[in-house]
Amino acid sequence: MRKIVSILVMVFLICQSGMGQEYQDLILKGVNVIDGRNNLLPNRDVVIRNSIITEIIESGSGYIPDSVMVLDLKGKFVLPGLIESHTHFGMRERFESTELTEQEFRRWIYSGVTTVREMGGDARLSSYDNRLIARNEMPGPDIYFAATLGGPDMMRKDLRQIGATQGIGVKKAPWVQTITNDMDIANSIAQVKGTQATGIKMYAGIHADLIKRLTDEAHKQGLKSWSHLTVFPDRPLEVVKAGVDVVTHTWGAFWQDPNVDPSRRIPFTHTSFENARDAIFPSNMEKVNVGEPEIQLLFEEMVNRNTIWDVTYSIAIGNLKIREVYADFLRSASDKGVKFSTGTDWFNDISEPFPSLYEEIEALVNDGILTEMQVIEAATFTGARTIGIEDTHGSVEVGKVANMIVLNASPLDDISALKSIMLTIKKGQLYWRKDY
Template sequence: MKKTKFYLFIVLCLNFLHETNSQSVSNDLIILRNVTIIDGRNNFMPNMDILIKGSKISSLRKSENHSYADSIQVYNLSGKFVIPGLIDSHVHLGQLGIHESSDRTHQEFRKWLYNGVTSVREMSGDARLIAYENRLIAIGKIPGPDIYYSVNYGSPDMVKKDLRQKKQSLGTTNEKVSWFQEAYPGMDIIRSIARAKGTGATGIKIYAGVDAKVIAQLSEEAHKQGLKSWSHLTVFPDRPLDVVKANVDVVSHVWGAIWQDPDVDPSLKVPFTHTSFQEARNAIFPQDLSLLNADDPQVALLYEEMIKRQTIWDATYNIKSSEKRNLYKKFLVEASKMGVSFSTGTDIHNDPESPFPSLFDEIEALVNDGILSEAKVIEAATFHGALAIGIESTHGSIEEGKTANLVVLSKNPLENIENIRSVVTVFKNGKEYKKSE
């Protein structure tokens, strides 16, 4: 009898512990119920439940015949669509007056996050300030996307003259900072990349006036030290094909492809610096745009090399000039037909008067101008953005075990890409950010 009572006591204790543990697990779970998943990898999955545990997607399952404990937070989202967190793969936080005040920058952060932009790739800025803001976001002091920033490389002439970089090195000089460095033959590559890594950057960015052989050396060492290699598609003096062959991971801007046309010669251009913005604009285009042929065989060779090396093209397509945009369109349509992979970078600050980030304009332009389909542009704005940053194993698609960066939409973006604006709520690292807040 005593043994029976003892065993009964043990069973009751185990049941109590099991119930307590189940309750704590339940409290840590969030269910997005009966949604249609557009997963960022061209998969469309209706009638699904997404189980979020902590900051991760713990499970994806069909909605039928599943009941959940009352202690679990369940969002009944019938008729809603869920896409991965969006990624703007080309932003410039360092040019938003962040040196004087963080107010405008924090407005940008909120506009991004509450519209579903959960990650951004920062392409030139004061690493001291960007790292500080990124820390505030990481510890929950301010809402915003995760920031993956770069260290810029340019010719010695550029380092001396670039006006923007002088702002980004306040308190010291361009020549002394680690986040903006000279690149030239014979430089100490290992030490230079180590300095870049020490800033907390995710990658290096090759800007202007760097020989393709030096770019290859920088890329090789960056990869060895765990950094990504990012570059303008044309850096001058070499053609873009040489830049791609230098084994960079991502190339930026459509205008770079122009210089693969044999009718123009990038070696005749002085590597551009921002002593004035007009000077920079003039420097990146040939004088006679009518010479350019988007379907030239040499341009096709560039795209073939990009496909072979799985180079991501951060196109920054949506510009105001109709003449240049029509030219850009011709180059991107050809590249898309051949199978080049794109990410969605803007290189444009968010309009303070608009409730939406400029990323939506970029996404819509790529679809409306016949460059990418709705499904392909979502892939570009999610999984390809993660590839560009180097976080594709944990971000960029809706898969079990990945980070719970999710955007809930009220309308189907595959039917009309403008439905990307129909944001109901956003989850970043498993935490909800309601659009109405």
């Protein structure tokens, strides 16, 4: 089987070389591979040809031609590139500065973040930035972005949508869509596709039956369906049953508790950022209890449907009380078998050496929610699944794109060893941490 794959890769290389792409051979020698799918493979040589992982063999067991670049990394740890599954750099560019965003792109890539999922911003900026990065004109991760969908009242009031559609307006921008019962859904999804978004994000004020119709059409046209776990007015179980691929935010699960009522909260809007927490948490939070059978039913439905939970744990890190509730919910869901991705929905200060994703990953382990191995899966393979690129990205396996990081110490012993990163490899391109 490995031979067949190698032959296919060679054919691929020959085809590619005509396109003027640089031919690259690289061997990472003597590394311990943590593959992103819960396996640790000690002492391997990882062979990369033209940005694709072509072989993972016992160290020293293969023939190495002279032309190959060999990195002797004996005892180091290789992981898949990290995936930030919830960010809004597009908002940052609109409300703060593009310079800050370029610094974030740089910090991300030198910290091993090779892919980000942008969850609602200005598609013009996202596709422009993505092109510059793809051409190696700017260092940064690959960008996959969403179009934002919401009910009419939300779209009228939400400051962020007004920012994200500057110069064209909320009514006309195809990457921000107002959802109504009588709309032409096929046309609307086709317009989203035209922006180069790869997913729709359902935000607030959309009934579950419409979420289902939008999701079915998105899938038909090759897009992913991403949604808040509670979209209002319906309960999260209805959103999961509508068939979305990924649900966002831990707080969404609170609204499954029969003691709280999401229908009284429509529409959920951000007329200012100060009221954000009031808008998303039930006012009678003390009544919310993860032990409620209906909440457990929600988790079971997520497991049965393979729905990924983009938990944005970072939102709770700064508030001890909320953090405890979040942790209770997530421990319970993880025990049931729900898969999480690591998205932060937040930027720490740009002067910090590592992005907010590191805080999210460490907190999920330190609060006893995921093991080191599980959080690595969440930040790599499950992250790739949120975007739908798991066949080509998200793990260190033969045939996958060579997006990887090299660490000096083992993150399985101590998750903070992620900070011992020495190298990021993205599509065969090397970013040495010492150059950051």
